[in-house]
Amino acid sequence: MEYVIEMLNITKDFPGIRANDNVTLQLKKGEIHALLGENGAGKSTLMSILFGLYQPTSGTIKVRGEEVVVRNPNDANEMQIGMVHQHFKLVHNFTVAENIILGKEDTNRGFLNMDDAIKKITALSERYNFNIDANALISDISVGMQQRVEILKMLYRDAEIMIFDEPTAVLTPQEISELMKIMKHLTEEGKSIILITHKLKEIKAVSNRCSVLRKGKYIGTVDVGKTSIEQMAEMMVGRKVLFEVEKGASKIGESILSVKNLNMTNKVGKEVLRDVSFEVKAGEILCIAGIEGNGQTQLIEAITGLNSHFSGNVFIREDEITHKSIRNKTLTGIGHIPEDRHKHGLVLDYNLGENMILQSYFDNEFQNYGFLDFEAISKHTNDLIERFDIRIGRGERTSARSMSGGNQQKAIVAREFDRNPDLMIAVQPTRGLDVGAIEYIHKQLVRLRDENKAVLLVSLELDEVLSVSDRILVMYEGELVANVYPKDVTENDLGLYMSGSKRGAV
Amino acid sequence: MNKLFKKIIGFPQSESGESFLSSFSAILFGVAFGFILMLIFNPSEAFEGIGIILTGGFEAGRSSLGTVLVNSAPIIITGLSVGFAFKTGLFNIGATGQLTVGAFAAIFVGVNWTFLPGNLHWIVAVLAAILAGAIWGIIPGLLKAFLNVHEVVATIMLNYIAMYLVVLGVKETVFNSLRSESLSVHPNAAIPTFGLDKIFPDSSITGGLILAFIAVIIIYIILKKTTFGYQLKAVGFNRYAAQYAGINEKMNIVYSMAIAGALSGLAGAVVFLTQSGIHITTTYILLPQGFDGIAVALLGLSTPIGVLFAGIFFGYIKVGGFFLQRLAFEKEIISVIIASIIYFSALSAIFKKYVRKVFATKKNSDGGDE
Structure with missing residues (x-):
């Protein structure tokens, strides 16, 4: 059997921690090979080694049967290894073509040879049914x-071995199935793919084999066709x-949050929330x-106060909080797990401890006469690390960016x-x-x-919607188009509501 | 003992060690560049010249050390002003304008309010300078917070407005028409020397240095220890997360600029509340201490302690430049050389990366927190 990549018995030590412990990964030509593991299981470290960002402590790497040393990402590129990162590396005010040639520009006497590049890109796009306009702006x-x-x-760089890092994390269900088609097409053309993910369903749907890591250790490689998701x-x-x-029947109580006739238009005058x-x-x-x-994002922004340009009313119990300050809303008992954890959820340059007091630093628990009580903060943080199983190297001093x-x-x-709010707004929390x-x-x-609090969950994952919620509202183009109970609908029904092809009573 | 040893060995890799080494290598680079310039303009005396620059601060013993500190005090404070704003996510180019209005307020009080007795006179003059500087900082703060006018643009323009207004103000209120400059302040309005004149005799040292130290300590405490500093930095690091957390990010921008302005205003008082013959002239010049503050903040990596040492270093190099006049260097060339050393030294942030690389080869193989 021909392997295009073999990472044999890779061990990688960091002080105090063994990130990879005798890990072996063998990628066959033309297969989609899933790399599965929890956060911190060592998937990223392993891929960083393949990319030359780290050198392994021991073990060997073979590319197409030849033993190699990958010193840096350029070496990896020359070995025709490419990667799609979870967070895309694109210049937003460049066109598609400009982004693709970036770093590999063909020039003619110092002038960009754009026409040839566009031709090549268009040809590639057609071949793989990408349906992409090379002249469109990324934004x-x-x-x-x-x-x-x-x-x-x-593809433009002739990569034969492609690594996809959590590629579906940012996609809608439709886009996910499109991506899977593309990945299959790529392997039919002889490319080999390593798919890093923790979504078992997707592994089941596209991969041939799957290697599993747990806490740095290599657990095994299985044939996906013969292994169940549970296994x-x-x-x-x-x-x-x-x-x-697992959940019992819900005991519905009084109304916690009520939202009335919210309307919002965005900057270019488009209606994003309608009644x-x-x-x-x-x-x-x-x-x-x-x-x-x-419109989900805008709805949450209106309720939480991140955006105040809307009409309508928001109540917590009987109290109107429509245009109260965010601080006020927080203290009234709204918890908010934001959609974008880097933009809103964390101050990345603060350490974990400082992030844990973001809405409560002024509380008497954490300050005396305006001076922060570092001991209390540290105690609080370590308590949360323990209770919520946050896995980090340096306790409360770990910088949020490095997590x-x-x-x-x-x-x-x-x-x-931990703030124990009456209403928890969780936007794509998983x-x-x-x-x-x-x-x-x-x-x-x-x-x-079950503690009789209210939870408002925004989710794009149908599995999650159907298994967690007690009641479902479907939003389409800024409007609520359905109010249904999970036991009464199928994924298919929801898909129809979500795509606007069906409307129900609200 | 073992612990101390570990601390020394580990110093280059610790955060403060990293900062120190990067600032130090930036200085070396700046001095090397200055030396190259000297080789170009006056090769025969270049070696002697670089020696004078590096030792000039000690040239006349305690007297010249005193001069070093006189030069350092205001730029430590403007460095703090720029560094503080920077820590909270704002680029305060307006230190010179804030310093100018502060200087005028100090002189106005120092000349006219002679009804204030004894020490009260200079204290009120200093407070007036702080207040004027704060107002001059609040203006761009408000513009940034509520109208989204970039603070760099606003502060640059306010520098010129300050300069012209102050010259006008001097001419109208505290004008010495014979010498075409501001009147001298009342002796009571000069910042007392707190005994520093005994330590550094024959220099024009004032208590400004003490005020600079106090400012460093206060800013250090605000940034490191208080909830106020916590929310200011949160806004600086990530405005959106601060907003999400319910921090009033608009008012925090205003507070931050007010404090930055107040510091620069204080620097104005430190420069001009003296008996040693320094006055506001009616020529239209932006005062250099404000711009030096930017370089000081950059060399000191915006931390109060770093700014303190960077300010003293700049004061030191400037005195060295003064003594360079003994050799056959043109006055302008000396300015160019000194400015080059200062501004190359300000690149310490760039060196941080290399320091990390050099000392982290061991560390890097140990990787991050994931």
Whole structure:
């Protein structure tokens, strides 16, 4: 059997921690090989070694059967290894073509040879049905299209081995199925793919084989066709995982949040919220479902106060809070796990401890006469690290920037849950997390609801919508188009509501 | 003992060690560049010249050290002003304008309000300078917070407005028409020397240095220890996260600029509340201490302690430049050389990267926190 890449017995030591412990990964030509593991299991380290960002402590790397040393990413490029990062590396005010040639510009006497590049890009796009306009600006195209640009970048550089790092984390369900088609097409053309993910369903759908890492150790490689999702999850987490969210019947209480006739137009005059009214009651998980960009973000911004340019009213219990300050809303008992954890959720240049007091630094618990009480902050943070299983190297002093995405999200979840709000607004709280963490966050949401609090969940994942929520509202183009109960609908129904082809009573 | 040893060995890799080494290598680079300039303009005396620059601060013993500190005090404070604003995410180019209005307020009080008895006179003059500088900082703060006018543009323009207004103000209120400059302040309005004149005799040292030290300590405490500093920095690091957390990011921008302005205003008082014959002239010049503050903040990596040492270093190099006049260097060339050393030294942030690389080869293989 021919392997295009073999990473044999790779061990990588960092002081105090062994990030990879005797890991072996063998990629066959033309296969999609999933690399599965929880946050911090060592997937990124392994890929960084393949890319020459780190040197392994021991072990060998073979590319097409030849033993090689990858000193830096340029070496990797020359070996025709390419990567699509989770966060795209694109220049937003450049066109598609300009982004693709960036770093590999063909010039003619010092002038850019744009025409040839565009021809080549268009040809590649047609061959793989990318349906992409080489002259479009990156800022004008959707996230799914941007990802295709990243893939085109690899193809343009003749990459044969492609690494996809959490490629579906930012995509809508439709875009995900498109991406899977593309990946299959790529392997048919002889490319080999390493897919880094924790979404087991996707692994099941596209991969041929799957290698599992847990806490740096190599657990094994399995044939995906012969292995069930439950088995893979158990390999990854080390114990049985519950996929169904366990919850009893909800005890609906009084109305906690009520939103009345919200209307919002954006800067270019487009209506982004149209007459949105609903209530969330105590003891209820209400889920706003919908395809990304149908007004969910704006709705949450209006409720939380991040955007105040709207009409309508927002009430917590009987108190109107429509245009109260964010601080005021926070103290009234709103918890908010924001959609964008880097933009809103964390101050990346602060350490973990400082981030844990973001909304409560002025509380008497953490300050005396305006001076921060570092001892109390440290104690509080270590308590949260413990209770919420945040895995980091240097305790409360770890800078938020250096934490993995999953742990950053856990930190935000820890902070918001710990404030014990009456209403928890959770916007895509499990985006980019592994099954263990997802299970954990779902449990927490259910626990909150069982404590008679209200939960407003915004989610793009149909699985999550159907398994966690007590009631579902579907948003389409800024309007609520359906009010349904999970037991009464199928994924298919929801898909129809979400795409606007069906409307129900609200 | 073992612990101390570890601390010394680990110093280059610790955060403050990294900062120190990067600033130090920036200085070396700046001095080397100055030396090259001297080789170009006056090769035969270049070696002697660089020696004078580097030792000039000690040339006349304690007297010239006193001069070093006189030069340092105001630029430590303007460095703090720029550094503080920078820590909170703002680029204060307006230190010179804030300093100018502060200087005028100080002189106005120092000349006219002779009804104030004894020490009260200079204290009120200093407070007036702080207040004037703060107002001059609040203006761009408000523009930034509520109208989204970039603070760099606003502060640059306010520098010129300050300069012209102050010249006008001097002519109208505290004008010495014979010498075409501001009147001398009342002796009570000069900042007392707090005994520093005994330590550094024959220099024009004032208590400004003490005020600079106090300012460094206060800013250090605000940034490191207080909830106020916490929210200011949160706004500086990530305006959106601060907004999400319910911090009033608009008012914090205003507060931050007010403090930055107040510091620069204080620097104005430190320069001009003296008996040693320094006055505001009616020529239209932006005062250099404000711009030096930018370089000081950059060399000191915007931290109060770093700014303190950077300010003293700049004062020191400037005195060295003064003594360079003994050799056959043109006055202008000396200015160019000194300015080059200062501004190349300000590149320490760039050197931080290299320091990390050099000392982290061991450390790097140990990687991050993930």
